Amino acid sequence: MKKYYAESELIINPDGSIFHLHVKPEQLADKIILVGDPGRVALVASHFDTKECEIESREFKTITGTYKGKRITVVSTGIGCDNIDIVMNELDALANIDFNTRCEKNYLHQLELVRIGTCGGLQPYTPVGTYICSEKSIGFDGLLNFYAGRNEVCDLKFEQAFVDYMGWEGNVCITHPYVIDADRELIGRIAQNDMVCGVTIAAGGFFGPQGRELRIPLADPEQNEKIEKFEYNDYRITNFEMESSALAGLARLMGHKAMTVCMVIANRLIKEANTGYKNSIDGLIGKVLERI
Numbered sequence: 001m002k003k004y005y006a007e008s009e010l011i012i013n014p015d016g017s018i019f020h021l022h023v024k025p026e027q028l029a030d031k032i033i034l035v036g037d038p039g040r041v042a043l044v045a046s047h048f049d050t051k052e053c054e055i056e057s058r059e060f061k062t063i064t065g066t067y068k069g070k071r072i073t074v075v076s077t078g079i080g081c082d083n084i085d086i087v088m089n090e091l092d093a094l095a096n097i098d099f100n101t102r103c104e105k106n107y108l109h110q111l112e113l114v115r116i117g118t119c120g121g122l123q124p125y126t127p128v129g130t131y132i133c134s135e136k137s138i139g140f141d142g143l144l145n146f147y148a149g150r151n152e153v154c155d156l157k158f159e160q161a162f163v164d165y166m167g168w169e170g171n172v173c174i175t176h177p178y179v180i181d182a183d184r185e186l187i188g189r190i191a192q193n194d195m196v197c198g199v200t201i202a203a204g205g206f207f208g209p210q211g212r213e214l215r216i217p218l219a220d221p222e223q224n225e226k227i228e229k230f231e232y233n234d235y236r237i238t239n240f241e242m243e244s245s246a247l248a249g250l251a252r253l254m255g256h257k258a259m260t261v262c263m264v265i266a267n268r269l270i271k272e273a274n275t276g277y278k279n280s281i282d283g284l285i286g287k288v289l290e291r292i
């Protein structure tokens, strides 16, 4: 007996598109590039040879087209893992639920998702301009804790080692972090030998959760100093961004392949930032389009 998804659970617009993205099932490619900034969608699509659709709804801008014969959809997610919950569930529904019957399709339609983002570097070898692939993500965002199967897909030993090291056990103010791997094959294909692979902290905010203190003091004033020095099985934490954990975690639970690669725009150790990064991220976009 196939599960039926009621109108309140899977919201389909009168034109047959999915609720937030406004995309219809036939408009989605199997290869998907996710970006945070809606303005970055046009930059990715400027490389396309053809364009078949362009859709805009809230912070979600979508273009499907082709690059050197590959059909690719580029979607903006806006900022944060809450938006990744929406985007991943809606993309998965477009691929794996029949919108006419509101039931799951017979076979899994696997998607390949690469997020191209910006991040803050945490090591001396991750200066501004470095491309960092998130081999593992530590989710400070708590999203995956709401889904069954979370313990089966997460690296629980790494998780415990990190919580013990930070001294956060029993601290009810801080959400229990989850540790999740990106798709290994995808990482190998996209990173090749010109990107750094590391552990990314996906934070539930840009300021406090990333150890930035403006006028309000932090709950753990030593947070970033400890994070920069953390080591586990030869892994070091390389960068902060805000979506890679939710993307890798939901993709794993849904059966899709996903990873994140970010360009460093601020190095937190040496306190430098590049606000004019919008042109230089095009180099990273070019590499991902060639390798996806």
Ligand code: R1P
Pocket: 035, 036, 037, 078, 079, 080, 116, 117, 118, 119, 206, 241, 242, 243
């Ligand atoms: C914060 O400035 C935003 O930048 C990073 C973070 O993950 C967060 O979304 O990624 P994007 O440049 O893709 O938005």
Ligand code: URA
Pocket: 118, 119, 120, 121, 206, 210, 240, 241, 242, 265, 266
């Ligand atoms: N994006 C983040 O989330 N953090 C940074 O420091 C830079 C970009």
